[in-house]
Amino acid sequence: MPAFKTVALIGIGLIGSSLARVMRDRKLADRIVISTRSAETLKRAEELGLGDAYETDPAKAVVDADLIIVSVPVGASGAVAEAIAPGLKPGAILTDVGSTKASVIQQMTPHVPEGVHFIAGHPIAGTEKSGPDAGFATLFDNRWCILTPAADADPAAMEKLSRFWSACGSKVDVMDPQHHDMVLAIVSHLPHIIAYNIVGTADDLEAVTKSEVIKYSASGFRDFTRLAASDPTMWRDVCLHNRDAILEMLSRFMEDLSSLQRAIRWGDGDKLFDLFTRTRAVRKSIVEAGQEVDLPDFGRPAAHPVKP
Numbered sequence: 001m002p003a004f005k006t007v008a009l010i011g012i013g014l015i016g017s018s019l020a021r022v023m024r025d026r027k028l029a030d031r032i033v034i035s036t037r038s039a040e041t042l043k044r045a046e047e048l049g050l051g052d053a054y055e056t057d058p059a060k061a062v063v064d065a066d067l068i069i070v071s072v073p074v075g076a077s078g079a080v081a082e083a084i085a086p087g088l089k090p091g092a093i094l095t096d097v098g099s100t101k102a103s104v105i106q107q108m109t110p111h112v113p114e115g116v117h118f119i120a121g122h123p124i125a126g127t128e129k130s131g132p133d134a135g136f137a138t139l140f141d142n143r144w145c146i147l148t149p150a151a152d153a154d155p156a157a158m159e160k161l162s163r164f165w166s167a168c169g170s171k172v173d174v175m176d177p178q179h180h181d182m183v184l185a186i187v188s189h190l191p192h193i194i195a196y197n198i199v200g201t202a203d204d205l206e207a208v209t210k211s212e213v214i215k216y217s218a219s220g221f222r223d224f225t226r227l228a229a230s231d232p233t234m235w236r237d238v239c240l241h242n243r244d245a246i247l248e249m250l251s252r253f254m255e256d257l258s259s260l261q262r263a264i265r266w267g268d269g270d271k272l273f274d275l276f277t278r279t280r281a282v283r284k285s286i287v288e289a290g291q292e293v294d295l296p297d298f299g300r301p302a303a304h305p306v307k308p
């Protein structure tokens, strides 16, 4: 794809810095301007050589930008849109990467000046790490990126943004923001909430000691701790900004959990076996769809030495 002349990255954590790295590696921008809230993170981005220019004032960072990507916690989207609005030039494409979409659109849209094309987006790619050191250029490879344009979005801007994400390695889907929020509530938000909850429960237990939880964690607990180590600010904001969809999925989940509890209490082995067979097939489909590799340790190289 033809490179954008100037891309402004507002927020340079895991996602922003991964975008900076992939843009640099695949030459997707002639110039990358970076802005972030704290002087400390901006300095780190500069040390890592993530951009061509660094700005503390977000409005100055976007002045010449043809593409502006906002990568901040979803609760900060409105304030960031307001801060950059005076610098946005007509014809520029403004997008974001937030994990919830209806709320981000509601927060940002009132600040978007006439002539600027705002198309919200969400790359379904990430890790439990945060900050500019955590990013890597291949993060988006073979992962979906969902765009949630308004009904009257500019087709040329949509095309350009889709091609940008494809060049970053993603497969692009288009969705209604409310539908996005419902889908993500089950595939991402609920799993994180369950992980936070189970790790919190284990941490509160008195009958089983903390050292036992850690010592025997490879029996299953460890896989939840990866999700439960995710950024607290990001996930607080996701919970607060996708409240309705998460509450709906949580009530479905609790109903199903009660049914599972009943099956265990009444010794209904057939029910348990049928459910566990069905769920095993779900993982097989995810592997077949290329979204996971069929290796132990959840697809991660088991290279880390196991301490005796």
Ligand code: NAP
Residues within 6 Å of the ligand: 010, 011, 012, 013, 014, 015, 016, 036, 037, 038, 039, 041, 042, 071, 072, 073, 074, 076, 080, 097, 098, 099, 100, 122, 123, 124, 125, 126, 127, 128, 129, 130, 131, 132, 231, 234, 238
């Ligand atoms: P991150 O690594 O924690 O980085 C957050 C960035 O946002 C930093 O530059 C930080 O600036 C800035 N920021 C934090 N609070 C802010 C505020 N109140 N106002 C303005 N800027 C603020 O986060 P991330 O993982 O890149 O996530 C960024 C966005 O991507 C979030 O909306 C998240 O929902 C979405 N997302 C995340 C993942 C994932 O797996 N992590 C995946 C897909 C989408 P300072 O460091 O300078 O304070």
